[in-house]
Each structure stands twice: as structure tokens, then as C-alpha cells.
Amino acid sequence: MTSLDKPTTEDTSADDARAVTEAALFEAFGGVRGMVETVLPGLLFVSIYTINKNLHMAALAALAVSLAMVVVRLARKDTVKHAFSGVFGVGFGVVFAMMTGNAKDFYLPGMLYTTGLALAYIITAIAGVPLIGLMLGPIFRENLSWRTRNPGRKKAYTKASWAWGLILLGKSAILFPLYWWADTTQLGWVLVALKIPPFLLAVYLTWVFLAKAPPPIDVFAEMEAEERAEEERRAAREQEEERRAEDGDATTTGRHRRP
Numbered sequence: 001m002t003s004l005d006k007p008t009t010e011d012t013s014a015d016d017a018r019a020v021t022e023a024a025l026f027e028a029f030g031g032v033r034g035m036v037e038t039v040l041p042g043l044l045f046v047s048i049y050t051i052n053k054n055l056h057m058a059a060l061a062a063l064a065v066s067l068a069m070v071v072v073r074l075a076r077k078d079t080v081k082h083a084f085s086g087v088f089g090v091g092f093g094v095v096f097a098m099m100t101g102n103a104k105d106f107y108l109p110g111m112l113y114t115t116g117l118a119l120a121y122i123i124t125a126i127a128g129v130p131l132i133g134l135m136l137g138p139i140f141r142e143n144l145s146w147r148t149r150n151p152g153r154k155k156a157y158t159k160a161s162w163a164w165g166l167i168l169l170g171k172s173a174i175l176f177p178l179y180w181w182a183d184t185t186q187l188g189w190v191l192v193a194l195k196i197p198p199f200l201l202a203v204y205l206t207w208v209f210l211a212k213a214p215p216p217i218d219v220f221a222e223m224e225a226e227e228r229a230e231e232e233r234r235a236a237r238e239q240e241e242e243r244r245a246e247d248g249d250a251t252t253t254g255r256h257r258r259p
């Protein structure tokens with residue numbers, strides 16, 4: 001193998017950084033299972049409503065499958081935050097639809113949430129505290145160190161937040177006209193179709209920005225190192241005090257033994 005064929009340290013560290021970024025994004029956004037839990041209740045609702053136009057049956061079926069997914073996660077002792085968020089979203093949709101009697105209102109809370117989240121991404125990016133950084137900082141064990149100590153990562157988080165905000169705003173720009181002008185089944189199928197592709201695009205862009213950014217500063221490791229150093233300093237002080245005490249005792253004993 002020539003020197004050109006051998007992987008360099010920089011290549012290895014870059015690969016490690018990409019792997020860590022992929023794992024963090026997978027954890028933050030739920031991975032394949034999280035996407036299934038996001039899509040399935042809405043898909044079930046629009047499928048049942050398309051077949052029999054029964055609002056109550058469609059809404060209760062969507063809520064039941066959301067609760068079932070939470071129960072499965074609890075039984076397997078998995079993270080339930082994505083499943084719980086799905087239950088709350090479906091629950092609000094069921095309440096809206098039941099109160100108004102309009103099946104399209106099942107989708108309204110989720111659409112409003114998407115728009116609000118898009119604005120949150122954009123506003124926090126403008127304010128210099130991008131929402132993606134607040135979400136991923138603890139997962140990367142860097143907390144908020146990127147704000148003041150790692151400008152390259154702050155720039156990457158800002159770009160990613162802009163990407164999320166603009167993608168979600170584009171999604172809302174498609175859905176709200178359909179909410180007013182299309183029927184329930186048309187809106188439902190378009191919404192189901194738009195669940196995954198914009199999400200995957202935003203996650204991919206986030207991965208691209210972060211893969212090119214400097215590595216995160218592991219503030220937890222820094223704190224642990226400082227604690228170990230403080231313990232070592234404390235142990236050294238105690239040993240020094242014990243040595244001085246022993247020297248003092250030896251000096252006192254020597255004085256008493258003098259004639």
C-alpha cells in the first residue's frame with residue numbers, strides 16, 4: 001500500500017465526525033421509527049375517511065394507533081418523546097374535528113404547529129441562537145459552547161435553522177390553500193405525501209452543514225477532566241499537609257529527646 005492509499009488521520013477524524021453527526025441526527029429526529037409514527041396516524045385517518053366518510057371512526061382510529069405506539073415504546077422501554085408528540089398532535093386534531101364537525105380540522109393543529117415551528121427556526125437564527133443548535137447541543141455534549149467558543153458550528157447551526165424554517169414555510173404555503181379550497185381527502189393525501197420528503201431534505205441539509213463544521217467541544221468531558229484535576233489537587237494538598245504534620249511530629253519528638 002502506498003502512502004497515498006493509507007487513510008490519513010484527518011480522513012479518519014472526518015469520518016468519525018460524520019458518524020457522530022449521523023447518530024445525533026438519528027437520535028434527535030427519531031430515525032425510521034419516528035417517521036413511521038409521524039405518518040401512520042394521518043395515513044390511517046385519511047384512508048378511513050376516504051372509504052366511508054365517517055369522521056368519528058377515522059379520528060378515533062388515528063388516536064388509537066397513536067396510543068398503541070406509545071404503549072409499545074413503554075413496554076420496550078424505548079424513548080417515547082416522538083410517540084408522545086404524535087399522540088398530542090393527533091389528540092388536538094381529534095378535538096378540533098369533533099368540535100367543528102369539519103374533518104379538515106383534524107389537520108389544522110398540525111399545520112399551525114408546522115408554521116409556528118418554521119417561524120421559530122427563522123427567528124432564532126436571526127437572533128443568533130438557532131433552534132437546531134439548542135436541540136442538538138446536548139446530544140453532541142457541547143450544550144451552548146458553540147455560541148461563544150465554536151463560531152464554525154454556530155454558523156452551521158444557523159444555516160441549518162434557516163433550511164428548516166424555509167422548508168417548513170414552503171410546506172405550509174402548499175397546505176393552507178388546500179385547507180381552504182380542497183376537500184378533506186385531497187388535503188389529507190397531500191399532507192401525508194408531504195410528511196417525509198421535506199423532513200428528509202431538512203435533515204440532509206443539516207447533516208451537510210454540520211459535517212463540514214468544526215467538531216463539537218465536549219463540555220461534559222471538560223467538566224469531568226476539571227473534576228479529576230480538582231480531586232488530584234485536593235489529594236496532593238492532603239498529602240502535603242500529612243507530610244508537613246509528620247515532619248512537625250518528627251521535629252517535636254527530636255526536641256524532646258535532647259539531653
